[in-house]
Amino acid sequence: MSHDSHYSPSGVASELASHLPKLDDAVVFDPAVGEGALLRAAAVALGSSATMLGADVDPKTAGLTKEANPAWTISVADALQPRSRAGSAAWREARMRRVDIVVMNPPFSYRGHGRTLVSVGAEQIRATPAMAFVATVLHVLRPRVGLFAILPRGAVDGELDRRLWSHIQREYRVAVHRELPRGTFSTASATSMLISICPLEEPERADLGLVHRPAQTADGGFEGCKCVEIVRGRVQVAALNDAREGAVSWVHTRDISSNIAKPRKTDLSQSLATAGPLLLLPRVGKFDPRKLAILDDSSAVLSDCLFGVRAGNWELNDLRSRLMADIDLLRRQYFGTGAPHMTVGRLTALLEQLGFVPRHVSANAAPRCWCPRSSAPSLLDSAVA
Secondary structure (H helix, E strand, C coil): CCCCCCCCCHHHHHHHHCCCCCCCCCEEEECCCCCCHHHHHHHHHHCCCCEEEEEECCHHHHHHHHHHCCCCEEEECCCCCHHHHHCCHHHHHHHHHCCCEEEECCCCCCCCCCCEEEEECCEEEEECHHHHHHHHHHHHCCCCCEEEEEEEHHHHHCCCCHHHHHHHCCCEEEEEEEEECCCCCCCCCCCEEEEEEEECCHHHHHHCCCEECCCECCCCCECCCCEEEEEECCECCHHHHCCCCCCEEEECHHHEECCEECCEEECCCHHHCEECCEEEEECECCCCHHHCEEECCCEEEEECCEEEEEECCCCHHHHHHHHHHCHHHHHCCCECCCCCECCHHHHHHHHHHCCCEEEEECCCCCCCCCCCEECCCCCCCCCCC
């Protein structure tokens, strides 16, 4: 197996360590220790009383790191394999002594391998490689102070780990400290982030259970409601190749120009349609403000290259005007390792930043108002725009 080794530059390691709280006699663990840059930076930040533990899947790397740092406990382990963790002196000590702080720069990818099944409470969830490390450490070790990590941006706001993050936020406060630009790692092109995940205090957990209940209006809505629903188109263009003219509207980015949507009529199944009216945004491709369009149809089948946004008590023209007023902010949400694209997570965070209450719903979900709503913060509330 080829190891995904992108070692942390010393400057990045020092910056991550600057977020560690001052703590005497801290037990610090890095489950993907590599050459030890993060542990060295943590040792400088925390002082000589700290205990340093580290593990790495590569025996040669673990051996060299142990040789260079004889005072540390370094051993070989695959963090995602229970039997391997059980045979690791560093993992055993971390569990026995109850580790205070975890620092890590986990593997960003397995070069095409699938997602990993990890335990989260009583559930099993499939996670991307980086988030599999995060979930495993939180589940197995439950660090007292928190976990401080360098993660790929896609793991923070991508679609694949959205369910996992929702579980993590029930028990931990998540903070994004800074986005690291491409080129930070000489061997990788991915954009990454410095992030911390720290246990919530009991009062904070109680706060997450509170709901905000705006006054109900005579028509069954809610005063001041800013609920919006996000629908991701799900039907590929290939489905249109076999369709004939019919009564069901179909819309693709090619059907939008000068902020006007002109859907085609097809015989696709009505069960594939999304209830309108909708504000349409492109999901894939270089952002073009002329592709923001209002679809007044009562329903339409959305191509998988589109998002549809439904607004409760807000007029869609007002919603579009609000997005257009922050067009540069919207434009910055379109990026990716391959083609530029928007994700549900980024669109959700953007709408929250603009003062709305967004919720991702299935394409055929009936429109509804989501108030009363949870007042829990979103994952990227503290992210740098």
